[in-house]
Amino acid sequence: MLLKKLVPAAAFALAATFASSAVLAEKLSVAATPVPHAELLEFVKPALAKEGVELDIKVFTDYVQPNVQVADGQLDANFFQHKPYLDSFNSERKTNLVSVGLVHVEPFGAYSSKIKSVDELKDGAQVALPNDPSNGARALLLLQKQGLIKLKDPSNILATARDIAENPKNLRFRELEAATLPRVLPDVDMALINTNYALEAGLNPVNDALFIEGEDSPYANLVAANADRKDDAAIQKLVKALQTDEVRAFIQEEYKGSIVPAF
Structure with missing residues (x-):
């Protein structure tokens, strides 16, 4: 008789334990672009699960919807952008998104399928730039650093082609959506491309x-x-998980200098 009473009691205790674990697990939805952001999130997913956070990664291929959906409350957070872009987006869209933590730097670069050295860039060459304000300016600042152009304000992080004071090679600029830039390489002489898309x-x-x-x-x-x-506790746990020595080692081994830790 005593055994019959103990078995249901033990089963009830076990069920209560599972129920408690289910209650403690909090779902966190995060928007990310595929490479390297979603890959980094996949890497920390097991660690977050141990912290009681079930990470739901939503992959996007553009730079607008990840912010729109977080601002609208459809998603909890995102991981894809730098602060100049975030500031520009907030200003244009009247949103109130903030940085919760820095993870890595993706060194912005210039690519070409027609030339092997920037010295080969001819007079009147066509150069493709991202068409969003922050990344477009970032491209111009990099061109200036190479001595290809000179801006009216050399430190303007929101400069546009209209702010070019000197253009000795008479470069012609095409402003295109960032995601499309790798595909237009055959059609231009050089393109400035975000590392994730590269x-x-x-x-x-x-x-x-x-x-x-x-x-x-x-x-x-x-x-x-x-x-x-x-x-929010879950968002803070996400940032903490992305700023560990394990993530640092993963970045260094997996990407071999194409992205670098920023923590």
């Missing part, structure tokens, strides 16, 4: 770029969330 297209920034930013780049990629959610 990696997706099979380009290695270290080996294939004509020139890239240094490790001192101010464009560190970050985790972003709505201002009123930045202190």
